[in-house]
Amino acid sequence: MIHFSDIVSGALQGEQQATVLQQWLQAASAAGLQKTKAMEGEAQAIANALGQALRSGARVDAFGESAWAELHQVLADLSRSRAAQGQSAGDTSVFVLALKKPLLDVLQRELSGADAAAVASSFWELTQMVDRMAQLTATTFQKAREDIIVRQQEELLELSTPVVKLWEGVLAVPMIGTLDSNRTQVVMETLLQRIVETGSELAIIDITGVPTVDTLVAQHLLKTVTAIRLMGADCIISGIRPQIAQTIVHLGIDLQGIVTKATLADALAVAMQQSGWQVTRKA
Structure with a gap:
């Protein structure tokens, strides 16, 4: 058969x-x-x-x-x-x-x-x-x-966390949306790599677009700042709104030793001062 x-x-x-x-x-x-x-x-x-x-x-x-x-x-x-x-x-x-x-x-x-x-x-x-x-x-x-x-x-995480070179020695990372563990890891890796590539000594992390800051988000920010400092650079956190400031105090989160500013403009002013740049209005 x-x-x-x-x-x-x-x-x-x-x-x-x-x-x-x-x-x-x-x-x-x-x-x-x-x-x-x-x-x-x-x-x-x-x-x-x-x-x-x-x-x-x-x-x-x-x-x-x-x-x-x-x-x-x-x-x-x-x-x-x-x-x-x-x-x-x-x-x-x-x-x-x-x-x-x-x-x-x-x-x-x-x-x-x-x-x-x-x-x-x-x-x-x-x-x-x-x-x-x-x-x-x-x-x-x-x-x-x-x-x-x-x-x-x-790919979306990488696109949503761009590292921008403002001028020689200064980088900025505008954060928008929820900050979780995966995104923090991407931010750290990308930012540290750019610090090495550009030889920058200062990084601004702007959290104006982060809707809320809880204990977990604060811990992510602290880890990022620590990693930046281990690379020999300094960090400024901008976008600390009144509500976020109250939340950080209420949660008992210690941000001592970290430069924080209410707006990105304030952070840029500090960055220019630290890097020796001065802007004057044209007469």
Whole structure:
């Protein structure tokens, strides 16, 4: 009796493969997916890898073995590519699951004279195989989307905490929004790196745009100031509004030894004085 693997691998090469691919894309379109050139290429790559795996003796009940490695890679590349393009995990899984219909048709045709047990066994094996392929794409897609989200969050953190060189020896970091541990870490790393690159001796951290200051935010600020001082530079914290000043006093947070100013303008005046610059109004 012809084995399931021989039937399916045979259908995935030569002229039979072209027929299977055409029926696969038709099934995908019937499921609501738009047929594209990219989809045709994806289907071709999956069919080639699947056929190769089955011809090399890959077993459906051991889908994690190395014999399936090439197919795993093709499916992973498919998921990552679609995730990067903003497509959905559902559409990706539906596309892979659409392969069931043409392969079931092949099995039905090739096993037309076989006993019911053999037909049921082959159908079940095919169902398991395609389901595991779809599950792999969904898992990889989710991981790829999570990686993209994490990377975008990191990029947004960097964009939301710019380090500006005001003039020779003076840097400024305007803080806007909530100050948490991750953002503080980005600020420290970016600011310390810029201090090294520019040889600056003074950094202004402006918290005018920070809505509230609690114990955690104050601790983050103190850690940043400590790190700056360890690099041999000094720091000024500006944007200390009346409400923030009252909160700091109420929380018992000690900012002694740290220069604080109510506005960025005041901090700039101190920075100019310390760096020896003087601004005069033109007569």
